[in-house]
Amino acid sequence: MEIPISLDPDNRQSLQSQLHAQVRTLILGGRLRPGAPLPPSRALAQQLGVSRNTVMLAYQRLTAEGYLQSREALGTFVSNELPESCLTAMRAVPPATAAGDALPARRPIPFRGRAHAVAGARRLPLDFWLGRPDPHSFPFGLWRRLLNRVLAGAGTHFTDYGDPAGLPALRRAIAEHLGPARGIAVDPEQIVVVGGCQEGLDLSARLLLREGDAVAIENPAYQGAAYLYESYRARLLPVHVDDSGLRVADLPDDGAALLYVTPSHQYPMGFMLPLERRLRLLDWAWRTSTYIVEDDYDSDFRYRGSPIPALMGLDTHGCVIYLGTFSKALGAGLRLGYLVVPRQLVGPARTVKALHDNGRPWLEQAVLAEFIASGAYANHLRRIRQVYVERRQCLIDCLREHFGEAQVSGSEGGMHLVWHLPPELPRASALQALAAEHGVGIYTLQSGAAHDFGGGPWHEQVVMLGFSSLGAKQIRTGIERLAAAVAAARPTPPPPSTLPGGASRDARGLPVRRPPPR
């Protein structure tokens, strides 16, 4: 009696595991029927050229699992207790390699979501990619010292569950940072430590949304927010942005379940919402009973004037949920950010976080808490702010040098600016493709992790350029290459002087984009 088994000595799996798996497959596939005898271990060992022990161990395991039965003096048999119906069912259908055989052909999954552009994008040699801190700016030495110090006092922190809302020391440090930095006076209890803004968005959506609820959102908006709300089957109400940010006067009179807004540095356009609109917005939220989700993703970087206090700092009615992140000032690989909720949401936010993932890992929370509390974070911010302001100026200068009066927006803060393309240049997608051919990454709104709901003036008219992760030399080379590529593609580029003038200028002499027509 031989059974159709063939073992591969070069396989990563042990011979015993291979034998076990193949016998099991024969049984489940119906080729070895319940009650059928198996070859004696000595015989099978001979057949396969393996030790008898290998066969006996495989048989023992299959017996323990219920596939085989051993009968005294008679030998080993396929178990009679295997349910016939299962074996038949398993035999009757082919393996689930063809899509039609898998479950979803009969039960389509209800999840509908689009992958946003933040993660996993291909990098180009000279990539003006967005929202990335300079890798060289990461405070490695200090971080490593703090890591090792914190490790020494780990106690049960590695083995136990922590507070799902976050390490208390980190929440205290964040609360103390938020007062002077963003004009928000909060209790550490109101803070939930999350894995960056995206998780904050998800938690707030879980708290506030039901299927079909209205969500007011900037147009254009951050893709990670737009696609998230879409995946919750919300009814999206895009509200246009002009060069003062969200057009508050256009908000729906009857409110929404929530409004998503980026007041410090509108994503993607970079405009800052002035105080007057902030106050009107809060008034609207209160009148219409709408929660505001304030995404303050890169507010640490403001290069001109004082930062305006966050909406949450101006709010007196508990209408605002605030999202902050360390992905921009330190690094996205830490996956650390925070949600600040009004007092009445402290309990529900904690619960939703516990159900979500029971909280964040201990170690990096502990290191970050030390990093902030020691004052190192404030120093780090000052240092990179200075670096970024120089890179921003370098990028603007390079654009002017090669393309004349480059019209940009959003350069007063943040880590990217938006270049309004002069009419003689290719449109945004074509320019992006042309640049990519030359190893230079520039981004249309859609590929730059934004979502354009349409109807606005910027579609294909602008590209986004991040300046924070490139040194001055790379910035210069990148823009030079871009200019050369444009020149090569269009034999007679007009000199800078032929660009249209007459646009109004902002305080630094940069042309200012007029509000879009509505």
Place this chain on the structure above:
Amino acid sequence: MEIPISLDPDNRQSLQSQLHAQVRTLILGGRLRPGAPLPPSRALAQQLGVSRNTVMLAYQRLTAEGYLQSREALGTFVSNELPESCLTAMRAVPPATAAGDALPARRPIPFRGRAHAVAGARRLPLDFWLGRPDPHSFPFGLWRRLLNRVLAGAGTHFTDYGDPAGLPALRRAIAEHLGPARGIAVDPEQIVVVGGCQEGLDLSARLLLREGDAVAIENPAYQGAAYLYESYRARLLPVHVDDSGLRVADLPDDGAALLYVTPSHQYPMGFMLPLERRLRLLDWAWRTSTYIVEDDYDSDFRYRGSPIPALMGLDTHGCVIYLGTFSKALGAGLRLGYLVVPRQLVGPARTVKALHDNGRPWLEQAVLAEFIASGAYANHLRRIRQVYVERRQCLIDCLREHFGEAQVSGSEGGMHLVWHLPPELPRASALQALAAEHGVGIYTLQSGAAHDFGGGPWHEQVVMLGFSSLGAKQIRTGIERLAAAVAAARPTPPPPSTLPGGASRDARGLPVRRPPPR
């Protein structure tokens, strides 16, 4: 002209910040009206006893923010451009300290969720708390060495976004571990790194559920699952558990959107689902087009017999989503686990993870990948398995010594066992309270992170005792104290010999609980 401001030199905030905040409050509160003049900086400095520079800087900031306007030769005034409506609205309502004034009084939040018992529980001196690895078992030395080695090659990992589905090296290591350990042959692409089983539950719910969908679930069940599905407004269909785990024959004929099951070591009861039920379960899932969420939370610990292959290893139709965690074998403070999805869900699972939180932190993923790939994880498992099997035996011996023929279930694997209380002892809640008074933590189903949907035989009849985080001496002291507390509370405890006999015994001579009547 004086304005009502008082600065506190002992306050943590700078004098300038305090001044800024107080003027802003006066404006927003309507006490300084648009157009009203402010005192000259010199005068205010004198009034407050601060330097003139402090006042000037505060005025400058308020001017930049739009609250104040400076008019040449005339002085500083409250801005006329503040919207009157906002000021009025802000003045008209008191601060949101009283609950009735906050937004939720008008817009109740739709989230309905209960906090489960895993996180944030109070610890007792001798705590038979559940699912906690021994803090002393954590491989600190090696972990620290790996951390520092990995740090040295960090490159852009701290500053950049990684793959939302997880670090490729870790996903490969997990895939290689799962083959021999759980009989699951998977491609690393099918693995999504998550923050423990809870996040895996949440992601799979997001993929598979819509409001009102049916979810079949064990009764009793893991609380973190039951409350999660409840928070998604699923229709829960509890299915009783007997001493062979889920009663597969009782599953609803028309299936469900998903079934949640813990086949290796039913939570909370500890029973193992035998092969025959596993096959019937898969057959049911395929017939009814139901997705199975297999929570294999502590399958690394099996003390008798071979582990039965996971449901996912037996599945040929892509019906099973598998959840594994490192919280039990290493520690919950790492917040690392994984979701294994059938091939057809690879794309959606990656998208849902990206929308969820853009992936896990880099550093601990990298360390864990090295830890597994180097073989250290397999060694660690062998070592703690040996420790736990001894503690389990110690606990059983102690229970027998003090309470006679202690009837336990679930002791063949996992990190806790369930003690079926003899009739002369107080019922579970009373016993838990009594034990707690003596500093000993034992757990009813509900307080032990389980949820009893009712109708089963175990309500108040059992307590759960975790043995993995206590040394033998602590276990002995804990059970001694418990016995003493029981004896003191009930003057005439019957000797062990009066306990009811006649229950059938399992292979180790332990009485076996009969299946519950249905």
